[in-house]
Amino acid sequence: MHAILATVGTDGDVFPHLGLGAVLRTRGHRVTVAAPEPYRARAEALGLAFASLVTTAEVGQMLAHPDLFHPLRSGRMMARWGAPMIPRQYELLVRLACEPESVLVTNPGVLAGRLVQEKVRCPTASLLLQPGLIPSSISPPQMVGGLTIPSWFPYPLRSLYWLALDAAGYWLVARSLNSVRATLGLAPVRRVFRWWWSTDLVIGLFPDWFAEPQPDWPPQLRLAGFGRFDGTRNELPEDVRTFCEAGSPPIAFTLGTGMTHAKGFFRAAVAACEKLGGRGLLLTKYPEQLPARLPPTVRHCGFAPFRALLPLCGAVVHHGGVGTTAAALESGCSQLVLPLAWDQPDNAARITRLGVGVALGARQRTAGHMASALARLMTQKVRTRCHEVAVQARGDNGFEVAAGWIEELARNKS
Structure with a gap:
């Protein structure tokens, strides 16, 4: 199996993919990490192949932006930063995914990964690091800027909240995404935050005692537990x-x-x-x-x-x-x-x-x-x-559990 692990972001986003890649490699698989260029050395030190999704200069632009951690403006900032990269990231990932026995494992924010899944039918898993991204009306996540669904809000109307969030997503990124989809002969997407989950498998890298599964979660979501990887062999200076x-x-x-x-x-x-x-x-x-x-x-x-x-x-x-x-x-x-x-x-x-x-x-x-x-x-x-x-x-290592599910996905889709 050739596992392609695709992500953007900083250490908290990239380290889980590196840790999962290291586990997959010990299980005898070929692994390519597609991530921001500054993580090349860490990936190669683990014996993993590396492909650059984001340049060092682009990472610098992201980190220097004052809105990166603003409670309300951060989404718009990241959409404007990331949308122009979708075409080239698609070209890179589709080239890797067309290699024999490939399986794609992506951060949901790497929209090019879902394009690859749709276009070439590559087996794909979304790697979800945090429950706060799951749009549940039964147990709504705490949102930034005071935008959490209040407990008194009638349940039948909560779906309107998520429709509004998808409308914001359409305004922020779907128009750019759909222009790329048009060039690939794919139909436009309207509800980005529902579409961005892989239809094959979503792996939650957290345990059920941290976030209890809800009936309105995506049915393909399975919880593996926390992964354990801190970027090094855990040696304290x-x-x-x-x-x-x-x-x-x-x-x-x-x-x-x-x-x-x-x-x-x-x-x-x-x-x-x-x-x-x-x-x-x-x-x-x-x-x-x-x-x-x-x-x-x-x-x-x-x-x-x-x-x-x-x-x-x-x-x-x-x-x-x-x-x-x-x-x-x-x-x-x-x-x-x-x-x-x-x-x-x-x-x-x-x-x-x-x-x-x-x-x-x-x-x-x-x-x-x-x-x-x-x-x-x-x-x-x-x-x-x-x-x-x-x-x-300190229970099961989520990376081992996730690796088993990825192997299962590869077998079932072969």
């Missing part, structure tokens, strides 16, 4: 380990690998540590975002595998990305979530319901707010609950 073990467990602070506008967040993080009399670890690839001088109780780390780091931490303050969320759940680390956009409010709500963390609103991001929330989290009651959930989270 020795200087980071030494710092973590040199005193009380530090608090880890991150807004994700794609955040390039976090100066205020890191200033507040340092001040929150000082208010608590605690230690902190600031995680960012962009050190220019940090205060000019850090106190001796706070240090910077450019990158650390979370499943190695978070068991050594007293808590983690983060944006609510599902990768950070899963790693913290498995590590038994309490979570303070500051959701910004995308699926992050939904993940934050699930963390809160599990009793392993709390979330702060957009106007609750000061050092005082963070220190107060962290003080509530770092109690024996919360630590006990985190350890209980960690036992659940």
